[in-house]
Amino acid sequence: MAAAIPAAAIDTVTRAPVAIVGAGPAGLMLAHLLGRAGVEAVALDTRTRHEIETTQRAGILEADAARDLVETGVGDRILREGHEHTGVELRFDGRAHRIDFQGLVGASTWLYPQTDVFVDLADARERDGGIVHFGVRDTEVLDVDTATPRVRWTAPDGARHEVRARYVVGADGSRSMCRDLVPQQRRVRYGHEYPFAWFGIMAEAPMSAPELVYAHSEHGFALISRRTDTVQRMYFQCDPQDSVDAWSDERIWQTLQARVAGEDGFRLQEGPVLEKSVLRFRSFVQEPMRWGSLLLAGDAAHTVPPTGARGLNLALHDVKVLAPVLLRALGAEGAAALDDYQPRALQRVWRAQHFSSWMTALLHLPPGASAFDLRRQLGELDCVVGTRAGRSHLAEQYTGWPTRA
Numbered sequence: 001m002a003a004a005i006p007a008a009a010i011d012t013v014t015r016a017p018v019a020i021v022g023a024g025p026a027g028l029m030l031a032h033l034l035g036r037a038g039v040e041a042v043a044l045d046t047r048t049r050h051e052i053e054t055t056q057r058a059g060i061l062e063a064d065a066a067r068d069l070v071e072t073g074v075g076d077r078i079l080r081e082g083h084e085h086t087g088v089e090l091r092f093d094g095r096a097h098r099i100d101f102q103g104l105v106g107a108s109t110w111l112y113p114q115t116d117v118f119v120d121l122a123d124a125r126e127r128d129g130g131i132v133h134f135g136v137r138d139t140e141v142l143d144v145d146t147a148t149p150r151v152r153w154t155a156p157d158g159a160r161h162e163v164r165a166r167y168v169v170g171a172d173g174s175r176s177m178c179r180d181l182v183p184q185q186r187r188v189r190y191g192h193e194y195p196f197a198w199f200g201i202m203a204e205a206p207m208s209a210p211e212l213v214y215a216h217s218e219h220g221f222a223l224i225s226r227r228t229d230t231v232q233r234m235y236f237q238c239d240p241q242d243s244v245d246a247w248s249d250e251r252i253w254q255t256l257q258a259r260v261a262g263e264d265g266f267r268l269q270e271g272p273v274l275e276k277s278v279l280r281f282r283s284f285v286q287e288p289m290r291w292g293s294l295l296l297a298g299d300a301a302h303t304v305p306p307t308g309a310r311g312l313n314l315a316l317h318d319v320k321v322l323a324p325v326l327l328r329a330l331g332a333e334g335a336a337a338l339d340d341y342q343p344r345a346l347q348r349v350w351r352a353q354h355f356s357s358w359m360t361a362l363l364h365l366p367p368g369a370s371a372f373d374l375r376r377q378l379g380e381l382d383c384v385v386g387t388r389a390g391r392s393h394l395a396e397q398y399t400g401w402p403t404r405a
């Protein structure tokens, strides 16, 4: 962390019960939930609103998360523009196998991009008069080991601000600076790096399948998702060192078609590639999620590979647990209430870590995999789709778990 800038250089000092570093979905949902209870938090982010809105992220929400957004008054656009998915398709050995979420566990997911969740939350904050500072720089978080933590930043107009808070929440994403405030000797970082990445595209093309298709093939993994009737989102397994420039539209479509090909003649609908990027992924958890007056939420505390679509759901679950805990901590109970946060958040975090890495290992062949590895993986996939227990396991994990009371 940079050395503190002298107080004299601060133009504006304000007070807030909670300062939230990071105004992505986790930070904004927390501010929204606190605001509904009459506690006005201040949220800030180094990115501009436009930058966050235009960075492609994943697109699947658990039904509970979708319902929370509607029921807490963020808006019902999700019901009008999102798509309820009652199942998902696994393709392997050239054949399609549907996992019927509704039939197996009575649950659904919603296809609704994270960027839209962010837009809805940012609009709701504006509507409700919430304080959100986008595009700030030189953020400093001070004194988190005391009961009077402070956050300082430089606004886009150059003015220096300080907010004096009772609690600070680090919701500043996978490159979090807040998590570094937990002293090195007091924190543990668990992680796993994968020897492959995803090549993600947006393509102007009609829909290829009504539900998501997770495809395993001897050539590697592919995922067919969508955004709108005319814009599709797809991914395929690639080398983490791959450069987007090495991939022409023609090569991208050839690769994707080969990975979904099968005896049923399934083919993707092709069209111009509008956007391409390489997504490196890893599994990561930092404990503890609380240090003094600082609490970590979302990707700042944990990241998962995107295979199980858990990341956004997990972040929203963290703040669903954290909001009532913070309200209690600001009331008569005081800081002791914060002890309830980590155990309740972390149980789901480790479940999601397990599910995301299991689904990643199930569907991706690592470089150098042997013929045995491939046959074993096909055996495992057959167990997943060919037994009720296997199908129910996938359905239950993918659609999420109930929030612990």
Ligand code: PHB
Pocket: 057, 058, 059, 060, 212, 223, 225, 226, 233, 306, 307, 308, 309
């Ligand atoms: C997406 O639509 O971007 C998406 C869907 C499911 C995943 C990952 C990404 O597992």
